[in-house]
Structures are given as structure tokens and as C-alpha cells.
Amino acid sequence: MLLNFETGIDFAQKADAADPLKHFKEWFYFPQHNGSNAIYFCGNSLGLQPIHVEKAIRTELDTWREKAVGGYFGGTNPWLFYQDYVGASLANLVGASTEEITVMNGLTVNLHLMLLSFYHPTENRYKIIMEAGAFPSDQYAIETIARHYGRQPEEVIVEVAPRSGEKTLRTEDILNTIDRHRNELALVLFGGINYYTGQFFDLAAITQKAHEAGALAGFDLAHVTGNIPLQLHGWNVDFAVWCSYKYLNAGPGAVGGVFIHAQHAANINTPRLGGWWGNEEKERFKMEKGFVPKANAGGWNLSTAQVFNTVALKASLELFDQAGITAIRKKSIALTAYLEFLLKQLTNISFEIITPEDPGQRGAQLSLFFTSQGKAIHNKMMDSGIIVDYREPGVIRVAPAPLYCSFEDVYRFYEILKNNF
Ligand SMILES: *Cc1c(COP(=O)(O)O)cnc(C)c1O
Numbered sequence: 001m002l003l004n005f006e007t008g009i010d011f012a013q014k015a016d017a018a019d020p021l022k023h024f025k026e027w028f029y030f031p032q033h034n035g036s037n038a039i040y041f042c043g044n045s046l047g048l049q050p051i052h053v054e055k056a057i058r059t060e061l062d063t064w065r066e067k068a069v070g071g072y073f074g075g076t077n078p079w080l081f082y083q084d085y086v087g088a089s090l091a092n093l094v095g096a097s098t099e100e101i102t103v104m105n106g107l108t109v110n111l112h113l114m115l116l117s118f119y120h121p122t123e124n125r126y127k128i129i130m131e132a133g134a135f136p137s138d139q140y141a142i143e144t145i146a147r148h149y150g151r152q153p154e155e156v157i158v159e160v161a162p163r164s165g166e167k168t169l170r171t172e173d174i175l176n177t178i179d180r181h182r183n184e185l186a187l188v189l190f191g192g193i194n195y196y197t198g199q200f201f202d203l204a205a206i207t208q209k210a211h212e213a214g215a216l217a218g219f220d221l222a223h224v225t226g227n228i229p230l231q232l233h234g235w236n237v238d239f240a241v242w243c244s245y246k247y248l249n250a251g252p253g254a255v256g257g258v259f260i261h262a263q264h265a266a267n268i269n270t271p272r273l274g275g276w277w278g279n280e281e282k283e284r285f286k287m288e289k290g291f292v293p294k295a296n297a298g299g300w301n302l303s304t305a306q307v308f309n310t311v312a313l314k315a316s317l318e319l320f321d322q323a324g325i326t327a328i329r330k331k332s333i334a335l336t337a338y339l340e341f342l343l344k345q346l347t348n349i350s351f352e353i354i355t356p357e358d359p360g361q362r363g364a365q366l367s368l369f370f371t372s373q374g375k376a377i378h379n380k381m382m383d384s385g386i387i388v389d390y391r392e393p394g395v396i397r398v399a400p401a402p403l404y405c406s407f408e409d410v411y412r413f414y415e416i417l418k419n420n421f
Pocket of ligand 1: 109
């Protein structure tokens with residue numbers, strides 16, 4: 001892929017022509033603007049609908065209509081095993097074995113379930129280290145788990161904040177904080193990518209340091225899964241959770257994903273809350289007393305498989321399998337670097353790119369802080385058919401998702417900034 005960027009539109013068109021993933025755009029529906037496809041940079045909030053999702057949903061509707069309860073054991077995709085149909089693709093995206101992956105519930109619910117399994121405060125070890133400015137749901141989860149155990153959030157939560165005058169975290173500060181609290185530390189719970197700044201954290205280094213301190217490490221990968229390839233198993237991450245409606249394109253409220261390291265997942269004595277879907281399939285319908293979980297991440301399943309919350313994920317993941325996460329990431333690095341290159345040409349507006357410059361410390365997203373005119377710029381983008389996200393006090397988050405965004409899309413964003421302000 002071309003990486004010697006140039007400022008003209010012809011560069012964008014050449015880069016698109018040379019892009020091995022260019023045809024994937026055709027597999028998605030785009031919101032309409034004045035009769036044509038909008039440019040969509042909000043895949044970090046809600047990914048676009050893959051066109052074959054409808055057929056996949058219809059398949060399950062057909063099974064339900066034609067077989068009713070027989071759909072659990074018959075039909076195209078027997079529902080009894082529905083979680084398994086997405087396991088291999090997800091395992092591949094996050095660097096895990098299928099035994100370490102399950103899907104169920106939603107992200108925040110799963111985070112609570114993981115906290116109940118992996119946060120066991122004792123008199124001396126009770127602290128949780130997290131990033132300052134974490135996604136609110138994560139903050140609420142940690143606050144309430146602290147209270148659940150009869151402790152005050154302030155005594156439990158240690159936040160790592162940027163140094164004064166800086167917007168993102170330094171890995172050394174994260175690691176030093178872990179060191180400093182090593183005697184009281186129970187858990188490090190970080191986002192994989194901070195939703196606001198777009199900073200991707202060094203999960204391997206954080207995990208290793210947490211383990212050296214005698215604590216566990218878990219991550220919220222809402223902005224990472226499908227965006228950056230990971231090696232969760234190899235890095236010895238204890239657990240991770242994510243949602244499926246951002247880069248994974250599985251639709252609003254789609255089923256959440258969970259990784260539990262084999263070391264914990266294969267141990268049926270790892271503490272958890274139980275439900276009948278966590279039993280072995282062959283035991284499940286005996287309806288006997290005494291919960292014996294499966295010796296894998298599926299042993300955390302509680303309720304019957306949420307087929308209609310999972311079907312779109314199943315369909316969407318086919319595109320990830322075809323494209324391959326390595327190629328997706330390669331294009332993503334180029335696309336985001338191109339966006340950064342163009343933005344740096346602008347002299348007519350004043351703004352700061354909050355997201356780290358190092359491609360290894362970010363995914364698709366760049367967060368732009370406009371010192372003035374932020375809202376006006378956002379309005380102009382929306383009026384021009386470019387969908388981006390705006391957060392007070394002037395931050396526009398631009399996430400060119402490589403499966404359905406092109407170099408020309410990025411160029412159009414730049415062109416509007418260049419010609420209208
Ligand atoms: C999007 C997001 C969530 C959302 O959680 P849900 O339970 O799916 O609503 C949580 N945490 C982070 C970091 C997110 O980016």
C-alpha cells in the first residue's frame with residue numbers, strides 16, 4: 001500500500017485503486033444523504049449494517065417458524081450451540097483459543113460477572129487501578145462493585161491520569177502506579193483503547209506488571225476488538241470483555257464478547273455465578289441439582305443463547321474472516337496515518353490531535369480537539385454528508401473503519417476543513 005502521502009485527491013484515488021480491501025465497502029449499507037451514501041466515520045460508536053445480515057436473520061426466523069422448539073437441535077444452525085458459531089472468528093481476532101471465548105449478555109453485564117469472578121477484595125488487597133476518564137459504564141461498574149463489598153469507591157479505585165499539560169497516559173506512569181500500590185492491589189482494569197482520546201494501551205506490559213504485583217489484569221476492549229489484532233492468551237491477560245456493535249458491526253445491543261484465560265476458564269472451581277447454559281450440553285436437559293460448569297469460557301453462560309442478538313455478529317464476522325485482521329489492521333494504519341498527514345497540512349484552523357502519534361498506540365480513531373468552532377465544524381460535516389461524532393468541549397472523533405472507509409472518504413473530510421473555515 002502507498003505510504004508516501006500527497007495532498008491531492010489523485011493520491012486518494014490511487015490508494016483506493018491499490019487497496020486489496022476496497023470491495024468490502026460494497027458489503028455494507030450506508031446512511032443516505034441527498035440521495036447518495038454518506039461517509040461514515042462513526043464505526044467506533046455503531047458499525048454499519050453488513051448487507052447479508054438480513055438474510056442471516058431470516059434464516060433463524062424460518063427455523064423458528066418451521067421448527068419452533070425443534071430449532072434447538074435442528075434447522076440450519078441448531079440454537080443449542082449458537083455461541084459456538086462465533087467462537088473461532090472472535091478467538092482469531094483477539095488471539096485466544098475457542099475455549100477462552102464466549103458471547104452472552106452485554107458488555108457492562110459481563111464486566112460485572114467478570115468482577116465477581118476475579119475481584120475478591122481482602123483486608124489487605126482490595127485496590128483496583130483504572131485509567132482516569134474511563135468510559136462511564138466502567139466507572140459505575142467499579143464504583144458499585146466496591147460498594148457491593150462494603151467499601152468506599154475512593155479507597156478502592158486508583159486512577160492513572162495524564163501528567164499536567166498532557167492528554168494521554170504514559171505507559172511508565174501506569175506501570176509505576178501498579179508498583180506503588182503493589183501491596184494492596186487486587187486488580188488492574190483498563191480500557192484497551194480510551195474511547196475519548198483513542199489511546200491504545202500496552203496490554204502486555206500492564207498485564208505483566210499486574211501479575212508481578214500479585215494482582216490480576218482485565219480489559220474492556222469495546223474499542224479494540226475488530227480494530228487491532230491482539231494476543232490475549234499469549235499476554236496472559238486474565239479476562240476481557242467487549243461489545244459487538246462498534247467495529248464488529250453486529251448492530252445495536254448485539255451480544256457482548258468475553259475472554260477468560262484458559263488458566264481460569266478450564267478450572268471449574270473458578271468462582272462465578274451459575275446458570276443452566278453454563279452446564280455441559282449433555283447434562284443440561286437432565287435438569288438435575290448441583291451446578292457443574294463447562295471447563296471453558298462457556299461455563300460462565302447463564303441464560304439460553306440469545307440467537308437474535310448473535311445472528312448479526314455471526315454474519316458480520318464472515319467479513320472479518322474473509323478480509324483477515326492482519327490486512328484490516330494494515331489498511332487501518334495507512335488510512336489513519338493519511339488522515340493525520342492531511343490534517344497536518346491545515347493552517348486555517350486551530351486544533352490539536354489528542355490521539356497518540358505512534359501508530360502502535362492507537363487504532364482507527366483520531367480525536368481532534370478544536371479550540372474554537374468545534375460545533376460549527378461538526379455541523380458542516382453533517383450537512384455535507386460526513387458522519388462524525390462530537391463531544392463537548394470541541395472534540396470530534398473520526399474513525400475511518402477500514403472495512404468500509406476509503407482514502408477518498410478521508411480526503412473529503414480534509415477538503416471540507418480546508419475550504420470552509
Ligand atoms: C461502548 C462502551 C461500553 C458500552 O457498554 P454496554 O454495556 O455495551 O452499553 C462500555 N465500555 C466502553 C469502554 C465502551 O467504549
